[in-house]
Amino acid sequence: MTLPIPYARQGTIDSPRSPVRTYLRGLAASSRRVQLVRLRAAVAALTDRQTRDVEPAEVLSIAWGELTPEQARLIRDATARTYDLAHANGILAAVRGVLDAADALTPPLAKRLRTVKGERVPRGRHLTAAEKRKLFRACAKDPGPAGIRDAALLGLGLTCGLRVSEVAGLNVADYDPSTGELTIRRGKGNKDRRLWVSNGAQDALADWLAVCGMSRNGPLFTRLRKGGTVMPGRLSPSGLQAIIEHRAAQAKVERFTMHDLRRTVVGDLLDEGEDIVTVAAIAGHASPTTTARYDRRPEERKREAQSRLTVPYKKRG
Numbered sequence: 001m002t003l004p005i006p007y008a009r010q011g012t013i014d015s016p017r018s019p020v021r022t023y024l025r026g027l028a029a030s031s032r033r034v035q036l037v038r039l040r041a042a043v044a045a046l047t048d049r050q051t052r053d054v055e056p057a058e059v060l061s062i063a064w065g066e067l068t069p070e071q072a073r074l075i076r077d078a079t080a081r082t083y084d085l086a087h088a089n090g091i092l093a094a095v096r097g098v099l100d101a102a103d104a105l106t107p108p109l110a111k112r113l114r115t116v117k118g119e120r121v122p123r124g125r126h127l128t129a130a131e132k133r134k135l136f137r138a139c140a141k142d143p144g145p146a147g148i149r150d151a152a153l154l155g156l157g158l159t160c161g162l163r164v165s166e167v168a169g170l171n172v173a174d175y176d177p178s179t180g181e182l183t184i185r186r187g188k189g190n191k192d193r194r195l196w197v198s199n200g201a202q203d204a205l206a207d208w209l210a211v212c213g214m215s216r217n218g219p220l221f222t223r224l225r226k227g228g229t230v231m232p233g234r235l236s237p238s239g240l241q242a243i244i245e246h247r248a249a250q251a252k253v254e255r256f257t258m259h260d261l262r263r264t265v266v267g268d269l270l271d272e273g274e275d276i277v278t279v280a281a282i283a284g285h286a287s288p289t290t291t292a293r294y295d296r297r298p299e300e301r302k303r304e305a306q307s308r309l310t311v312p313y314k315k316r317g
Helices: 019-025 029-047 056-061 069-082 085-101 107-111 129-140 145-160 164-168 199-212 237-251 258-271 276-283 288-294 297-307
Strands: 181-184 193-196 222-224 230-234
Touching: 019 029, 019 056, 019 085, 029 056, 029 069, 029 085, 029 164, 069 085, 129 145, 129 237, 145 164, 145 199, 145 222, 145 237, 145 258, 164 237, 164 258, 237 258, 258 276, 258 288, 276 288
Parallel strands: none
Antiparallel strands: 181 193, 222 230
16 A cells, blocks of 8 residues: 655755755764665655665655654554564664654654564674684784784774774774774764773784874775785775675684674673673663673573473484
C-alpha cells in the first residue's frame, strides 16, 4: 500500500532550512552518508520501491513535517518487514531526526515511529587472546613499514575500540605521544571524546610515527606504496577493513571486522571489572544499554555452562 506523499513547495528543496539538511548538519561528516541512505530507504518504503531507485533529491523534496500518522505507520511496518532489527531501527531513528528538525509540530508524529522490538542472534564476535597474539606475530614478520602501521592500527583498535570511521578520520595532531592522549573529533552524534593509548599499543604507535613522521600534518594512518614509501593519502574505512582482513588471513585467524575490535574492547574491559558506564564513555555510546549489546562474552559463557550438562548416552560402536 502506498499513500500520496506531500512534496515541498517550489524553491524549498535547496533551502538551508530544509529539515533534512538541518538534521544532516547536526551529524558528523562520516554519519551523513549513512543517514541519507537510511532516509532513502524510508522513502522507498513509502513508495513501494527499492532504496537504490530513490535519489537523494527526492529525499530533500518531501515535506516531512506534513506526513500523516498513516504514512508514519507505513514506514515503520515496511522497514520492520524488510530489514533486520538494527537496520530497521536505524532507518526509523533517521526519520525521527528529520521530523524533529521540521518546521511543523512533529514530535507526536515522530513518537509514532517507535523502535521495533525483538531480539536476534547478535552479529560479530570477540577476539581471543590467542588470536591477538597471532595477529601481532603476523605483523612482526613483515619487516617493512606496513607491518608497523598495521600493528599500530590493531593496537589502537584493541585498546580504544574506535569506530572504523573514527580511525579513518584521525590526524597526527589528534595524538599526544607524551601522554598517550587521543582526541576523537566529531564522532557519532557529533561528539568529541578523549581516550588514552597505553602499553603495547602506545609502543606500536610510536614506531609508526617514527616511520611516517610525527611532525607532519595530515592523517594518522596513510597508504603505502609497494616499496614501503609513505603516501599522503588517508586510508578509507574500506581500506582499513582490507588491511585487517589481510592480516587475519596471514595469521590464520577467522575473519573479523573493525567493529569486532570494538566488541572485544567492551568485553575485555568488563572482564577487567570496569563499570559499564565507564566502558560506555570509552566506546562513545550515549547509553550503557547500547554498550551491553556489544558484549559477546555471554555467548562463550553459555557454551561453557552448557558443556557441563550431561546426557547419559553412550555412543554406539
